Amino acid sequence: MTSASTILPAPMHRAVRPGGATLTRNVAPGVHRLEHAYVNCYLIEDAGELTLVDTAFPATWSLLLQAIQQIGRTPSDVRAVVLTHAHFDHLGAARRAGEEWGVPIWAHPNEEYIARHPYRYEHESPRILYPVKHPASIPVLTAMAKAGALSVKGLANLQFFEADDVLAVPGRPTVIFCPGHTYGHSALHLADRSTLLCGDALVTFDPYTGRSGPQIVSGAATADSAQALESLDALAETEARIVLPGHGTPWKTGIRGAVAEARQRGRS
Numbered sequence: 001m002t003s004a005s006t007i008l009p010a011p012m013h014r015a016v017r018p019g020g021a022t023l024t025r026n027v028a029p030g031v032h033r034l035e036h037a038y039v040n041c042y043l044i045e046d047a048g049e050l051t052l053v054d055t056a057f058p059a060t061w062s063l064l065l066q067a068i069q070q071i072g073r074t075p076s077d078v079r080a081v082v083l084t085h086a087h088f089d090h091l092g093a094a095r096r097a098g099e100e101w102g103v104p105i106w107a108h109p110n111e112e113y114i115a116r117h118p119y120r121y122e123h124e125s126p127r128i129l130y131p132v133k134h135p136a137s138i139p140v141l142t143a144m145a146k147a148g149a150l151s152v153k154g155l156a157n158l159q160f161f162e163a164d165d166v167l168a169v170p171g172r173p174t175v176i177f178c179p180g181h182t183y184g185h186s187a188l189h190l191a192d193r194s195t196l197l198c199g200d201a202l203v204t205f206d207p208y209t210g211r212s213g214p215q216i217v218s219g220a221a222t223a224d225s226a227q228a229l230e231s232l233d234a235l236a237e238t239e240a241r242i243v244l245p246g247h248g249t250p251w252k253t254g255i256r257g258a259v260a261e262a263r264q265r266g267r268s
């Protein structure tokens with residue numbers, strides 16, 4: 001359970017870190033966003049303990065340590081890492097977190113193969129064409145490469161969750177299974193904070209096109225767009241007010257509006 005006293009009282013606070021990373025505190029009550037190279041990680045605070053959701057890139061590691069210090073915590077407060085999915089841009093620092101912090105790395109079983117082999121994943125469209133068609137993606141992909149996107153190490157020994165599980169980790173998120181972007185993609189719902197961490201099931205920025213606004217990720221990185229669009233229903237049913245995507249800025253006017261926009265935009 002989260003008591004009000006455990007949630008940082010500070011208003012939203014932004015601090016730009018070296019390397020182009022930004023820490024924004026309390027994007028939702030007691031949830032802090034670290035954006036690095038156009039990818040979001042989130043620290044969920046609960047009674048002085050932390051859950052890290054997604055880990056961006058290998059170079060994100062030192063920024064995570066700084067972020068934890070900046071919110072007044074230490075790495076020993078981290079109890080778990082939870083992955084929305086195992087794409088290289090969310091898996092990057094996970095193995096190191098598991099090794100150095102000795103914490104479990106949670107994910108859906110359908111993510112196991114990608115976690116072991118971070119560069120072998122299904123996607124509908126050839127990625128090579130996207131920078132040509134969408135030049136706005138070039139600085140994004142360059143920043144990702146600089147952050148170590150091409151040298152992510154795989155990991156085994158995931159801790160598995162299933163749809164609708166309530167995880168016994170700080171924040172006690174409920175697993176909202178929403179496959180399509182990957183076959184095990186899962187969002188995390190913090191019902192008591194009316195907050196949904198939705199990974200790449202719904203983003204407000206697509207790294208492969210450089211376009212902003214609620215949408216599913218383009219076919220450059222999505223396994224099954226039709227399934228991803230269907231899975232938006234599961235997100236909408238949470239009725240969460242605050243939506244925290246894997247890429248892009250928070251959306252604070254309710255998941256239903258975000259889902260409606262994403263549906264209207266469709267696949268790209």
Ligand SMILES: [Zn+2]
Binds near residue numbers: 200
């Ligand atoms: Zn992804």
Ligand SMILES: [Zn+2]
Binds near residue numbers: 200246247
């Ligand atoms: Zn991603």
